[in-house]
Amino acid sequence: MPIQLTSQAYCKMVLHAAKYPHSAVNGLLVAEKMKEKKKESHWEPVLCVDCVPLFHGTLALAPMLEVALTLIDTWCKENNYVIVGYYQANEHTKDSRPNQVAEKVAARISENFSEAAIVMVDNSRLRMSCFEPIVHIYDHHENKWKSREVTFDCFEDWSEAQKITSALLEGRSYESLIDFDNHLDDLRNDWTNPVINKSVLDLC
Amino acid sequence: MATISEMYDVGWEEMRDKLRKWREDNCRNSEQIVDVGEELISEHASKLGDDVWIIYEQVMIAALDCSRDDLALTCLQELRKQFPDSHRVKRLSGMRLETNTQEKRKISILKAQGKNAEAIRELNEYLEQFVGDQEAWHELSELYINEHDYGKAAFCLEELMMTNPHNHLYCEQYAEVKYTQGGLENLELSRKYFAQALRLNNRNMRALFGLYMSASHIAASPKVSAKVKKDNMKYASWAATQINRAYKLAGRGTKESKCSMKAVEEMLESMQITMS
Numbered sequence: 049m050p051i052q053l054t055s056q057a058y059c060k061m062v063l064h065a066a067k068y069p070h071s072a073v074n075g076l077l078v079a080e081k082m083k084e085k086k087k088e089s090h091w092e093p094v095l096c097v098d099c100v101p102l103f104h105g106t107l108a109l110a111p112m113l114e115v116a117l118t119l120i121d122t123w124c125k126e127n128n129y130v131i132v133g134y135y136q137a138n139e140h141t142k143d144s145r146p147n148q149v150a151e152k153v154a155a156r157i158s159e160n161f162s163e164a165a166i167v168m169v170d171n172s173r174l175r176m177s178c179f180e181p182i183v184h185i186y187d188h189h190e191n192k193w194k195s196r197e198v199t200f201d202c203f204e205d206w207s208e209a210q211k212i213t214s215a216l217l218e219g220r221s222y223e224s225l226i227d228f229d230n231h232l233d234d235l236r237n238d239w240t241n242p243v244i245n246k247s248v249l250d251l252c
Numbered sequence: 253m254a255t256i257s258e259m260y261d262v263g264w265e266e267m268r269d270k271l272r273k274w275r276e277d278n279c280r281n282s283e284q285i286v287d288v289g290e291e292l293i294s295e296h297a298s299k300l301g302d303d304v305w306i307i308y309e310q311v312m313i314a315a316l317d318c319s320r321d322d323l324a325l326t327c328l329q330e331l332r333k334q335f336p337d338s339h340r341v342k343r344l345s346g347m348r349l350e351t352n353t354q355e356k357r358k359i360s361i362l363k364a365q366g367k368n369a370e371a372i373r374e375l376n377e378y379l380e381q382f383v384g385d386q387e388a389w390h391e392l393s394e395l396y397i398n399e400h401d402y403g404k405a406a407f408c409l410e411e412l413m414m415t416n417p418h419n420h421l422y423c424e425q426y427a428e429v430k431y432t433q434g435g436l437e438n439l440e441l442s443r444k445y446f447a448q449a450l451r452l453n454n455r456n457m458r459a460l461f462g463l464y465m466s467a468s469h470i471a472a473s474p475k476v477s478a479k480v481k482k483d484n485m486k487y488a489s490w491a492a493t494q495i496n497r498a499y500k501l502a503g504r505g506t507k508e509s510k511c512s513m514k515a516v517e518e519m520l521e522s523m524q525i526t527m528s
Contacts, residue, residue, distance in 0.1 A: 072398075106397045110432040111442075115461045122519045139398075140366035148400060232457045235502035 050187065051077070051133055051165045052093040052202055055209040056248045060099050060225065060241060062182065062213050065137040065169045067222040068104040074149070075101040075227065076117075076157075077133035077167065078124055094132055094163065095204060100239055101227035107136070107149050116228045117156065123240075132161050135183075137169035144168045144184055146193050158188065166193060178214045181206065212251045221247060256291045264296040268303060275310055282317035282384035283415045285310060290323055305334060309344065316348060317384040324348055359391075368395055386412060393425070402433045420452035424459045431466055436475055442466045443487065457498065464491035464520070492520040 057077060064073045077096040102116050117131075124130055134153045138144060146154070146166045157164040166186040173182040185202060186193040200206040216222070221244055230237045256267065267288050274285060289311035297304055312327035328348060331341045355378050362371035375392045382388065393408035409426040416422055427445035430438045443466035449459035467487035470476060476484075499516050 106394055108397050108400060108432070109428045110434075111428050111462045111465050112458060114465060118519050119516060122516075126518075140364070143366060232461075235457065235498060 050093050050196065050202070051079070051096050051163075051167075051185070052204055053077075053096050053167075053183075053209070054098070054204045055212045055252065056245060057096040057099045058181075058183070058203065058209045059213040059216060059248055060101060060244060061135050061167070061169055062174070062178070063216060063222040063225045063244065064099075064101040064104075064227060065171055066174060066217055067225050067227075069171065069174070070139070071104045072107050072137060072139040073101065073104045073169075073227070074107050074134065074136040074153075075099050076120055076131050077135060077165070078120075078129040079132045081128045081130045093201075096132060098129070098245075099135060101225060101241075103229045104227060105229070112228070112232065113153070117153075121160075130161055131157050132163070133157065133165040133167060135167040135169060137171050144170045144172075146186055151193065154188070154193075164188070176214060176217050178210050178217065181209075208252065212248055215251055216244070216247060255295075256288055257295075264292060264299060267292045267296075268300060268307070271307055271310060272303075275306070280317075280383060282314035283386075285314035286318050286320055286323065286384075289314065293327070305331065309340075312344060313347070314384070317382055319382070319385050319387060321348075356388075363395070368399055371395060372399070384415070386416070393429075397429065402429050405429050406433070418452060420449045420456050420459065423449035423452060424456055424462065427459070427462055427466070431462065436470065436473055439466050439470050439473075443470065443484070447487075455498075457495075460491055460494055460498070464488050464495060467491065495520065 061075065064075060067073075077099050079094050079096050082094075100116075100120050103112070107113075121131060134150060134157060136146065136150050138147070146168060150166050150168070154164050154166050165188075168184040168186065170182045170184060173180070181198050181200075181203070183198060183202075185196045185198055187196055188194075196202075203209050225244060226237045226239050226241055228239050231239045257263065262270075271285065271289060271292065273279075274281065279285075289307060292300070292307065293304070293311060300307060308327040308331050312324045312331070315321070315323035315327065325348070328341075328344060331338075331344065335341050355374065359371050359374050359378065362368075362374060372392065372395050375388060375395065379385065379388055379392065389408050389412050393405045393412070396402070396405035396408065406426060406429045409422055409429060412419070412422040413426060423445050427442040427449060430442035430445065443463060446459045446462035446466060449456050450463060453459070467484040471481050471484035471488060473481075496517060
């Protein structure tokens, strides 16, 4: 069951990377919890409706990651979401393969959702125009993370995603994007990013 | 911010004597020399008599060590004014010029190229010379963390904590590294340092969460005695209360953060269950 990204999920990932262009960033991808009936259709893609930006800078420390995973898991349960993937943008733009941290988090996610995916954001191709998708998607096959070809099918609606992301980048919305690190610095910072969500909705 | 004389209740004579002792013992405690010397120079220069010149020299060298170029320049200018043709002063001038900027630039380039191993090696060499450069120690600790070399990262943070005992951030980061290293001993150490960070700044949320997590894990471990388990459940429970309180305070008035608060409450409750 491959994952598919909505405009909101894609846009917020890119905004997160744009806010911290010289650091590594990461976050979680969430989808709506499927009803029992739908689970049987294996060809149905899993739609990632949203993402939660987590950290920027050093990603390789455990305690806050554990807090974030537990907290967001609880939040998901309340909103009928499930964590289905993990995204990361590396600090050094030449390197877009999933590293140890990515694999560890993805393994953790897989405990709850067997088809967890890793999305690597390619910083080096970050542009205002966003003409092409700047993500690499990895699925777990035979104990290895294999890269999948990124086509427009990986998006619910690529032209909408492109339009919205480009508009928000130009409007510098990334300055107001909140990740979990920002939340820990000041609890009033809301990592669900309601303001940006609304902007996305308004542009749809 | 409190002055040295306020913090330690010392007069300028004691500060001057301390500097002399450090000169005589050839101490390399540049941070302290900068702290004491800067205050002495700015507040009490007129009282120091002829001693002031050797103090300027001492502070200047220490300032270079700590990347305090502003202070180094001030000292140098005073010395130049007083001893315009001195070879000794010319040598100090040279010291300032040949300083760290080139090495720092090289290290930044290596980092940008993703050559972490080389950047680490260069930073280590740099720090042998400029042992007081905080920023460099911190950068090195981050490089080590990214390379998953937590032991060496901890060492860097230990250096930073030693020279900055009041800095809650270093304490908290050290605790995070220890937690990541894992194992009961490291968990207990991490709990202690999260607690210490909280003592230094009781609003550090990372330290609060860290205290909660580390104490919870210790309490849940089958290897600990009943007393240790009970103590850690107490710490975790205290931390949970503080966390809830912090969220309540932050959430006052906003509807959205109520969901955050609820999620936290539930998370804490569910962890309590796994602990007991």
